[in-house]
Amino acid sequence: MGFVFSLLIISFIVLILINAIFATFHIVVWSIDGLNAIFQGMNLTERIIYSTYFKWIILADILWIISALVFVFRRKQYKTDEQLYYLINKPIMEPKICVIIPAYNEEPVIEQVVTDYINQKNIESVFVIDNHSSDDTAKIAEKCGAIVIRKEKNMGYAHSCVMGLKKSLETNANIIALTEADGTYSGTDLQKMIPYLDNVDMVIGTREIQVLSEKGNQNKTLYVWGNFLLAKLIQIKFFSLQHMGVVSLTDVGCSYRCIKRDALEKIIEQFSHPETGDVLVKPNSGLFALFMTMLGIKNDLRVVEIPITFKKRIGISKTESDKKDKAFKYALEFFWFILRS
Numbered sequence: 001m002g003f004v005f006s007l008l009i010i011s012f013i014v015l016i017l018i019n020a021i022f023a024t025f026h027i028v029v030w031s032i033d034g035l036n037a038i039f040q041g042m043n044l045t046e047r048i049i050y051s052t053y054f055k056w057i058i059l060a061d062i063l064w065i066i067s068a069l070v071f072v073f074r075r076k077q078y079k080t081d082e083q084l085y086y087l088i089n090k091p092i093m094e095p096k097i098c099v100i101i102p103a104y105n106e107e108p109v110i111e112q113v114v115t116d117y118i119n120q121k122n123i124e125s126v127f128v129i130d131n132h133s134s135d136d137t138a139k140i141a142e143k144c145g146a147i148v149i150r151k152e153k154n155m156g157y158a159h160s161c162v163m164g165l166k167k168s169l170e171t172n173a174n175i176i177a178l179t180e181a182d183g184t185y186s187g188t189d190l191q192k193m194i195p196y197l198d199n200v201d202m203v204i205g206t207r208e209i210q211v212l213s214e215k216g217n218q219n220k221t222l223y224v225w226g227n228f229l230l231a232k233l234i235q236i237k238f239f240s241l242q243h244m245g246v247v248s249l250t251d252v253g254c255s256y257r258c259i260k261r262d263a264l265e266k267i268i269e270q271f272s273h274p275e276t277g278d279v280l281v282k283p284n285s286g287l288f289a290l291f292m293t294m295l296g297i298k299n300d301l302r303v304v305e306i307p308i309t310f311k312k313r314i315g316i317s318k319t320e321s322d323k324k325d326k327a328f329k330y331a332l333e334f335f336w337f338i339l340r341s
Contacts, residue, residue: 004071005237006339008064015057015064022057075239079246084300091198092260095122097190098173100164102157103181104131107140109314114144116187117179122194124173128181129160137181156283158291161255162271165264174261178292183314184217185256193258193306201263201301204293205308206251214311222324226331227251230290233338238297247303252334255289256308263301270295286330287337294341 079085099117103110110128117126128141132154142148149167151160161178168176175197179185185205193203207219208228219227231249238246271291272279281287296303 002237008068008071009233009236009339011064011067015060018057019061022053072239072241076241078240079238079300080240080242085246085302087199088302089198092174092194095175095194096124096171096173097122097175097177097194097258098124098168098171099126099177099179099187100129100161100168101126101141101146101179101181102129102131102160102164103133103137103141104154104157104160105133105135106137106181106315107133107135109183110137110141110181111144112314113179113181113183114141114146117177117190118145120187120190122175125168125171127164127167129164129167131155131157131160156279157286158279158281158283158288161288161292162279165268165271169261169265169268175258176261176264177256177258179256184311186309186311189256189308190258193308196304196306197258197260199302200304202257202259202293202296202303204289204303204305205254205256206249206305207254207308207310208250209307212307212309214309217310217312219310223253223327226327227253230331230334230338233335234290234294234297237338247297247305249293249305251305252290252293253286254308257289257292259296259301263296266301267292267295267299270299281337282333285333287333290334290337291341294338298341 097120101113101117106113114126114128117123126146128138128146128148130138130141130148130150132151138148138150149163151163165176165178175194177190177193179187189205193205196203207213207217208224213219228250230252234252235245235247235249240246270280279288281291293303
């Protein structure tokens with residue numbers, strides 16, 4: 001079904017472009033040559049209807065709609081096993097949280113971030129994975145009480161995430177939280193994320209809620225709508241006719257999340273190539289959050305997305321995702337990753 005999904009999405013985009021180009025061309029031609037069209041007794045509607053191209057486009061549109069309906073109705077029983085995809089209640093009686101913070105040159109904010117998480121309830125340990133910073137990020141984090149893992153060279157954000165998640169499994173934590181070192185997320189949100197783990201395996205945040213976002217944050221209009229549309233693409237990929245999908249998403253780029261230990265153990269080896277150990281996504285592409293979400297869904301983890309607070313970044317973006325050309329490039333990478341995964 002993955003191939004069918006990809007084919008439907010790509011053909012949909014192609015058909016939208018063809019329809020738009022066809023309509024625009026005829027409107028422009030008719031508006032330029034409007035008087036002749038009137039004298040010849042041929043208006044815009046007639047020009048379109050009698051066009052051979054129009055008939056082929058309509059046929060293609062109808063075939064696509066039929067294919068989409070077949071896809072939808074074949075998904076009526078998709079991921080509907082009661083034991084895997086419906087309500088359970090398995091409370092975590094004694095939460096022990098390990099927080100993972102990938103960091104690179106975050107000296108201005110790392111003290112604030114580490115202190116914020118250390119001061120939260122049920123925190124067992126805070127790991128800062130220092131991606132070979134050239135400033136005092138590691139030293140300050142250590143002084144604040146974090147366990148710092150220093151990398152000998154910069155191997156990228158995704159590598160830091162995987163390293164931190166693996167380190168968390170060496171502790172006795174039963175909940176692992178992944179967050180950022182740039183001050184955009186709040187440690188207090190753990191207290192509203194953790195309760196959901198009574199019913200699910202992984203809780204991920206969404207930054208799309210305006211009243212929970214600090215004005216002036218880096219999620220501008222382009223990023224908000226791009227994240228939303230890509231999130232809905234994932235939802236369609238895992239579409240189920242009964243509940244509109246096994247997951248409901250609005251934000252693909254949010255890395256803030258909490259996951260149960262046993263759920264992480266189920267997927268941890270799938271982050272990396274079995275022979276080389278290389279992380280299976282580009283080190284600095286920003287794909288890791290999306291990768292982890294989709295990996296969880298494909299491995300039958302129960303995933304829920306909830307609103308979180310989102311603040312302005314302190315410092316600069318290390319992936320340069322705040323630049324429009326980079327953001328557009330990442331959007332295309334995200335889109336292609338969703339199709340082929």
